[in-house]
Amino acid sequence: MHRIRVVRHASERGGWEMALATPPPALAPLIRDYCGFREAMPQPMRRQELPGVQVVLILEFGPLLKHLDDAGRVTRHRSGFVAGLDERWSTTEHNGESHGLQVNLTPLGARRLFGLPMHELAHRVTGLEDLWGGEARRLVESLAEARDWAARFALADAFLIQRAERGPAVDAGVKWAVERIQRTGGQVDIATLASELGHSHKHLIHQFHEQVGLPPRRLARLLRFDRAVERIKSGGPVRWAELALELGYFDQAHLNRDFRQFTGGPPSALLRRALPDAGGFESGA
Structure with missing residues (x-):
């Protein structure tokens, strides 16, 4: 059972809802935290995404985010994407509406969940369907249909636990x-x-x-x-x-x-x- 804290904002710049949660014990070594998000803005919104010690997994069930790297390259990824460890900032942008779930993974958690040498994910953004194929699409469809954040977190938990059980052991x-x-x-x-x-x-x-x-x-x-x-x-x-x-x-x-x-x-x-x-x-x- 997740302990969920919902933060809401409304002002002239627009409104957003952030549902913040910690993972269950089975996933605690793999996941730092969850953040569900829903935004409605009167104009496009750009955020600076900072480097950190988490591998960021974005599951999108609203309009797709644009991701811009520091060289100005723009990408969109159906279902979502994974941003590996990096030492550069990047930018995300949406046209006023955004809805999805961010999962902040520990680096070793990402290794378990994606089963790849982690240098293959570092310094880049990778489309989720390139990593998980149809599983990613089906997960996002289920999340979109879920009735609330608690149900979405439960779906994400079940999926990620199954992925971790199939993943490689960590040294x-x-x-x-x-x-x-x-x-x-x-x-x-x-x-x-x-x-x-x-x-x-x-x-x-x-x-x-x-x-x-x-x-x-x-x-x-x-x-x-x-x-x-x-x-x-x-x-x-x-x-x-x-x-x-x-x-x-x-x-x-x-x-x-x-x-x-x-x-x-x-x-x-x-x-x-x-x-x-x-x-x-x-x-x-």
């Missing part, structure tokens, strides 16, 4: 290393990590390439950035210098460097573009 050493990076907030020496596992640095990087999609040092960097973004989303004033030290940055300049790489501007600019009521970040373009 225990890689799982331990990922959990160690998460527990330390990315503040762990990668050479020490490899040594504790009894691996060479090169072998650990190869294992992460296959099962996570990014090498451990870059995953740790994304984790620090992701936690900074979560602090912005939580609302309230942010003291950037204090936040930088809390998250393990050497100083605020290093925090600013990551924000410029991952968002295109300083942290204060992202804060100004934060939408209320779990609405994400408006695109600066």
Whole structure:
């Protein structure tokens, strides 16, 4: 049984409903959280999609989202898409109406659910039907017909549990290393990590390439950035210098460097573009 929190927004810019939920215990190692969404806007809406430590699965049962990468390439994918781990931001756009379900997967969860070397999904957006074929289409049709968010989450749970049962096992050493990076907030020496596992640095990087999609040092960097973004989303004033030290940055300049790489501007600019009521970040373009 999901604990669902529904957040609604209505203003001159339009309205949206976000249904936020955590996964059941059987999926907790694979899924960070769910977000069901429904939007009705008076004009097209663009959002900046930031890099993070989750692989994003979008199931669409409304008009298809446009996805624009940082080179300006535009794609649409019937049924939805998967955005692998990346170190670049992208943009999504809809023409005023959007309806679907976002599933934020852990990298190792994505490995179980898609059964691919994760470097094949990293740094790109892949159509869901290219990965799951007709299963993706049938799942989306069922979600569209479901009576409410609780029913949709239950359908998604059942489908994903079945997929996970058919998926490849995750290497225990890689799982331990990922959990160690998460527990330390990315503040762990990668050479020490490899040594504790009894691996060479090169072998650990190869294992992460296959099962996570990014090498451990870059995953740790994304984790620090992701936690900074979560602090912005939580609302309230942010003291950037204090936040930088809390998250393990050497100083605020290093925090600013990551924000410029991952968002295109300083942290204060992202804060100004934060939408209320779990609405994400408006695109600066």
